Amino acid sequence: MKTVYTNLVIVTIFVGAYILGSFGAAVSCMSNQNSGKVPLLVLMYHNITAKPALRGKYCVTVQEFENDLKYLQNNGYTPISVKQLTAFAHNSAPLPDKPVIITFDDGYGSFYTYAYPLLEKYDFKAVVNNVGSFTEKYTDLEEQNHPDCHNPDYCYLTLSEITKLQESGRIEMGCHTYDMHSLGKRKGCGRIKSESPEAYETALAEDIAKYRRVMPYSTSIFAYPYGIYSKESPSILRKLGFTAVFDCTERMNYIDDKNIDWLFNIHRYNRPSGISSESFFAKIQ
């Protein structure tokens, strides 16, 4: 019995050492793969509210957002622009230590009311990815002096607000399609199964042409609605003049200035409401 027990202990130690060894190899392989690369954290926000009852997976409170900004400041992060990112990728321009990109999807009006003043307070940069048809609708409401056009609970940015934000030099504007922000037959801006690649390219190009007619700025930044895309999407966007494309894969980016295909799949972490900044960032690192 004693021999059986001893053998069992030896086998357990051997198997344990093997598993640890394999794990160690996997970790060192991962670190080799990323060695010399710069870790880039990209955050994805949507709506922001002063009313705790409205908070959720895609809507943080003003206090939560400010806590995140404090956390980034206290932990040595430097928010960078997409312009800095592409200068690094294409021209090896240096990046600060611990770079982070703060993005806001959908172009909610609450960004202007709540997020922008806080970004000014902390001297941080951010990117807003607008949906052209939403901008158009709320710009029309503003022109009609509609009472709801600036209600931060549900409104979207108008062209006059977008212009002010862009002129600040602090905020970059990205394209979140003109009207492909839905989950009907077409999911986001992905290709419909029955659609030929040529027909898909035409549909995406036409949508983006409409977006560019509405917006008062030229943009080379794109964010996939719902993070959905097809295998043809990155090359079509590249042809249409986009130089940086955000997805919604919740993963760190490890970037360099050699193979820069990563510019067309920049991963982001969605920031939901309901957890502290410390817990949210702890999950990432």
Ligand SMILES: [Zn+2]
């Ligand atoms: Zn969206």
